[in-house]
Amino acid sequence: MKIAMIGTGYVGLVTGACLAKIGHRIICVDRDNAKIETLKRGEIPIYEPGLSELVTKSVAKGKLEFTTDLAEAVQAADVIFIAVGTPQADDGRSDLTQVEGAAKQIAKAANGSKTIVVKSTVPVGTGRRVGRILGKHGDDHEFEVASNPEFLREGAAIEDFMHPDRIVIGTQTEAGAKTMRAIYAPFDNGTLPFVMTSLETSELTKYAANAFLATKVAFINEMANLCDATGADVTELARGIGLDERIGKHFLQPGPGYGGSCFPKDTLALTIQAQEADTPTRVVESVVLSNSHHIRRLGKKIADFCADSWGVDRKLPLLGKRIAVLGLAFKAETDDIRSAASTVIIPLLIKQGAEVIGYDPQAAEAAAEQVPFLQTTKNMDEALDGADAVVVLTEWQVIRDVDWNRAKHKLASPVVVDMRNLYDPHTMAAAGIHYASMGRPLIEPDLTPSPKLVSVG
Known part of the structure; x- marks a missing residue:
């Protein structure tokens, strides 16, 4: 089936590449010419495991292409997915400007009957709203409107798409439902649940x-x-x-x-x-x-534990101290720092007078741009060197695998505050590290000096 994907953000790009993998011909559309040129060169603007290889293979097979020409893509397609952003507006609502704009452009470009699928996460009632826009601007063409929310975890999006728990589809007519079932026919193995429902129920399910x-x-x-x-x-x-x-x-x-x-x-x-x-x-x-209160209270938890470990007063203990933060993305296997704990906790530490250096294998540059006065590095040893304390915020495997018996020697003070519970408290205590985690009892570290090797002979 020929499908146009409006939007090459996280959802649009992953969905387009995966639909191409199962045999559809996909043309991804974005008004950002620089992004489209980047994609045409085979460069992926986001970090998602396996996505670069999937896009490269689909392009090579002629199943996936990129363009800024929405009208051409719409006219060549049987089905058009809307996968544009719905950012949070100042009043907390989802901003539907891009969704409505895409619907209007699709209607004006259409050269016949089309099925329009809203993939973006939207409030209940958006599908009906899109239908009205299509009807107003569509030159009497017939449009089927469907809702097909995504359930993709960043860092595991391709796996989630190719091996879903369920596929949720909201439609208005039997014809629309038939088209949507045809798109996902490769998944229809008799055991995977297809939740076929109304537009409103599909939207609210997400x-x-x-x-x-x-x-x-x-x-x-x-x-x-x-x-x-x-x-x-x-x-x-x-x-x-x-x-x-x-x-x-x-x-x-x-x-x-x-x-x-x-x-x-x-x-x-x-x-x-x-x-x-x-x-x-x-x-x-x-x-x-x-959730908001929890993230903010962690700033005090970090400061209090550091003060107790250093044996100083709890009033401004971080002043002049070097704090290494391991992990800046909101979770592992992504470069996404949107609403990440690091963007709240690090400013709280800096406000208390700390010098903060953050390490992340993928999100260092994005965090540096968003968090004022934050130093960043992609080299963990650089972050640890001379740190008075370490704060763990993201569960990257490379952070899980730290050998603290070795790494502690890089620190000015062996203090680790682990917000992901990545390490065993007994092991950390045995290594002579003051260690705090989330909801687990504190264990006093073994501060007995290691015996010196004496040469005999």
Whole structure:
């Protein structure tokens, strides 16, 4: 099937490349000429494991191409996906300017009947809104409008697309549903659930899924904080509740709060739409507040633990200290720093007088541009050299694999605050490191000097 993908951001590029992989002919459209020229050269503007290779192979097979000419792409396609950005507006709502603009351009360019698929994450009612725009500007052409939300995790997007838990499709007619089933026919193996529903239900499903996952993240972080206060262990607590099939073990790993391009934006947009519908989502509202409070309180946790480890007063202990932050992206396997904990916590440390150097294998440059006074490096040893304390914010494998028996010798002071619970507290204590994590009891470090080797003979 010939498909036009309007938007070559994260969702559009991944979706376009994966649809090409399963046999469709895809033309990706973007008004950013520089981005299109970059893609034509085989350069990928975002970091996503496996995406570069997938795009290269699809282009070589003639299944994927890039253009700035929306009209040409629309006229050549049977189906047009709208995968443009829906950024958070100043009032917290999703800004639909790009979605509406794309719909208007599609209508004006159409040379016959088309199926329009809204892939962007949008509030309930957007599909109907797109339909009205198409009808107003479409020269009496017939348009089928469908909703097909994405459920792609950054860092595992290709795997998620090629091996989905379910495919959610919202349509208005049987013809629209038939077209959408045809697009995803390679996945229709008789066991994968296809959730065929209305536009409204499809749109709300995306928001509801993200809100529920965000709720689990906020919940386990609150439990971790309570464990810190009571001496309980959140790792054992998470296992104890996660073995209940009604709860499940996923998303019960404490951390520095949720971030990225989806959870913060989507939870807030959902609460606003619910308020406007006079059906406030009190649980989700509390999740938004809980996550914001959690991230900010970590600045104090870091300062207090450093003060106690250094044996100094808790009043401005970070003044003049060098703090190494390991991990700047909101999660591993991505270069995305949108709403990342690092963009909140690092300014709090700098405000307390700390000199902060951040390490991240992919997000260092983006973080340096967004966070004033932050020094960054792609060399972890450079970050660790002379650091008075280390703060771990992202669960990159290279950070998990740090040998602290070796790395501690680079530090001015052996203090590690781990917001991802990557290391075993007993192992860190045995290495002579003052170590704090999320919701796990503190263990006093072994500060006994290592015995000196004496040469005999």
